[in-house]
Amino acid sequence: MPSHKIREIVILSGKGGTGKTSLVGALAALIPEKILVDCDVDAPDLHLLLAPQIQSREEFLGGRKAQIISQLCTSCGECRAVCRFEAISEEYRVDETACEGCGVCVHFCPFGAIEFPPVICGEWFHSATRFGPLIHAQLAPGQENSGLLVALIRGKARDLAEIKGIPLILVDGPPGIGCPVISSLTGASGVLLVTEPTLSGLHDLDRIVSLSRHFKIPPLVLINKVDLNPEMAERIEAYCRENGLSLAGTLPYDPAVTEAMVQGKTILEWSRNGLGEKIRSIWEQVQRQIITD
């Protein structure tokens, strides 16, 4: 058991491009004591705002892939017959982008002609930033097992929080509702859902709300770029009321967010009289709703 209580807040959205990473960057600048984790391991962007200095890097062995040793292969067809992923060609070559790593062909090859080596699927990093420690990763493009890599870096962040006595872990999550999202979400203290006032934003918000509730993680909603469509913003607020969801706040569209990103800065460092106060009050809401209960 840790000597102190660690809270883990995950930022998700369902739909991509709603502003998760820009928000996490701003919160990184705002909150004094925390560990940052970028769980969007196949398209990580948080490091572009935080300029991390990598202190340690490790390979991520994400699973195994079948490899046919052509000298031993008799082209008997057994592997092709048992593979459900159509990963073995007529020339008895394994398509590594189709191979699921199930090992069924390895087991059933009568000639022991299939090897099953572990594959390096990416790397993970422990870094220092101007806003504290960042645990992040890069899945090799086109690789699988992103959920496993997410679970691994969340575990590393938790270990670090325990050792350093840091009470908060802030997680920048991936888009969607599938494997890496589930892996980012399970066991977290709370989730902040960033949406935008569009039909797509609302549609995907509804899916991620259902997912949060499926895993019994209390969700809070933030409407970003709220002034781009006040009518849709009102609809999302009504959706939240009807579904018993608390609103953490709203943020206006601000071109300074992109300007800050181009400079490698968070919005809080870039624009002094812009979104800062609003983000501060959103964080207070999150603390009230998720952290103190």
Add this chain to the structure above:
Amino acid sequence: MIISVASGKGGTGKTSVAVALAQSLEEPVELLDCDVEAPNGHIFMKPRWESRETVYAQIPQVDEAQCTYCRACSQLCQFKAILVLGETILTFPEMCHACGGCFLVCKPGALIPAQKELGEVEAGWSGDIRFVHGRLKIGEPMSPPLIREVKKRRDPNRVTILDAPPGTSCPVIQTVKGSDFTVLVTEPTPFGLYDLKLAVEVLDRLRIPCGVVINRADVGDRKVKDYLRARGLPLLLEIPFDRRIAAGYARGQSLIEIRPELKADMQNLFREIQGLLKETPQVRYALP
């Protein structure tokens, strides 16, 4: 011909471009929305649904009366979806990749095929454009098998446009595999560029030729264009930021409904892709 639309980064405008392309072509066309985790194409296509099917994966169910707890299944399973502890056998359907290996190694025949729901595939029509999408069941982690089901419903007599999910991992691979060409939609920002580079790496690995659409082309910086030039990648189209587009998009209006003149741009884009494919598609891979 199969054209996929992907991006790396989310929210760059994949769906807008895929829908606009489908709505602009004169050829018979279909749009397959493969973003089964967060499908949005139907919001803009407003299809008249014709069919809905529930899709299942085959997972093991244990007949305890037959099980000898020999562990052959749990030793084979790479995904920790079956566990044998003494005289207890447990299955974890959410971990199962449906490889079928456990059925094959179970000598006493104690494993019975059961079904796990992956989600639904719906198909219909938006005018004369065929539309298919998948909806992953909430809580199901694995989207690639459902994406495979969406793609199985392709009509080879039509130009197929595949709307991919964001990212660069297995759901994207499952979508773009087999495409003749991929349109990458990006925005001219550091996030857009970083994720574009990752997406290009994926397509290089799969040997799929690609070109780029820059959306909200007048925000951010010039680095995406510098990168395209350095890599010799074709810039297919630039769409400037426009509050009318943003407002229409919010209400579920397609790019072509908001700005009908973009139809000609989309037709040009399609012709340019056809032209690029007629040239030797390997040319790009000779570049540094």
